[in-house]
Amino acid sequence: MFNHFTKLCVRTSLIVAVMATAAWAQETALPKKDIAGASDSPALKRYEGSLILSHLHQKFTDFTFPLSPLVDTGEKTEQSYMEIFKPKLKQTVEGELTRLIYLTPEGRSTLEVTRNYQDEIAAKGGKVLYSCKGEECGGSADLSARVPTGGNEDTSLMMYFIDESKLQAKFDDALGCSALPYKIDDQRFFAASFPQGGADAYATVHTYRIAKSFTDDCARFTDRTIALVNVVEPEKREQKMVTVNAREMATALDTSGRVALYGIFFDTDRIDIKPESDAALAEIANMMKSNQDLNVLVVGHTDDVGNFDYNVDLSKRRAASVTRTLADRYGIAIGRLRSFGAGMSAPAASNATEENRSKNRRVELVKMR
Helix, strand or coil, X not given: CHHHHHHHHHHHHHHHHHHXXXXXXXXXXXXXXXXXXXXXXXXXXXXXXXXXXXXXXXXEEEXXXXXXXXXXXXXXXXXXXXEEEEECCEEEEEEEEEEEEEECCCCCCHHHHHHHHHHHHHHCCCEEEEEEEHHHHECEXXXXXXXXXXXXXXXXXXXXXXXXXXXXXXXXXXXXXXXXXXXXXXXXXXXXEEEECCEEEEEEEXXXXXXXXXXXXXXXXXXXXXXXXXXXXXXXXXXXXXXXCHXXXXXXXXXXXXXXXXXXXXXXXXXXXXXXXHHHHHHHHHHHHHCCCCEEEEEEECCCCCCXXXXXXXXXXXXXXXXXXXXXXXXXXXXXXXXXXXXXXXXXXXXXXXXXXXXXXXXXXXXXX
């Protein structure tokens, strides 16, 4: 009986060991197909033979990309004490974002993959806005999005786009080996725009080769080229804010001295008022005409995306655009209107999410004597 029990235990242990080995082998093997549920951006094809290792899709969000090399900001990360590098020139766009990480076919260089993406964008009538390679890109040229345990290094271009703490990956799985390897080399990057549906779409392509490391965790990926592709397609934001009518505006100004308006819209980095703002502007004009003794300060507000001084100036010019429109189109005496730009200094909500940032991008009316 003892022998039978012993044999049963040994047999069970062998089965468990075989299953564990099979699971480990499957986890550490090179992928053979796209991850489940992933698909390319309809705006930009993949490099032929590539496999999707990671897929992120957001219906409407903002996306910032560099237009110049990363430079030392003089700041350090809180935990790893790395020197933070950011671009002096950058552009923020809004729309439908698709982020994809591709494993390209064996033997393909970063230059070959990059040139193919550039040719595809040129065929669409697009243009490259900025490009760089290797150390020209600024920051660390051989670090991935993986934060080194020792710290005291420069942040990398990959870290500008990917936050390791938010990437659900193991260091030795396919995503971890492609986005969080110890070292990369031969990196190339470009940002481009191309026409789509009467507006501009944007793409960034960052290619790099997985360098040999001192561990065997990702040896199967050594010398393979990875492509990190971000595509932002023009997408009209759903307008869910309710327009405040003239009576409600007047009541709010009487009771609290101010009223926030979410029905006045601008394109990113522009001061021209969009046509869908007409309803809100008409209500402001109706309120002013019904209250001839009322004078208001028009205050522009932004979220925290971008440079502080730039946002203050942008909010000031947008507020001035509203006052000019009220005077020129609706006949409100310009002497009853003043404009002011608060930038990001008076948020209505935390800037942690896109939903909250949309609440901070607003125009307010403040009652004046």
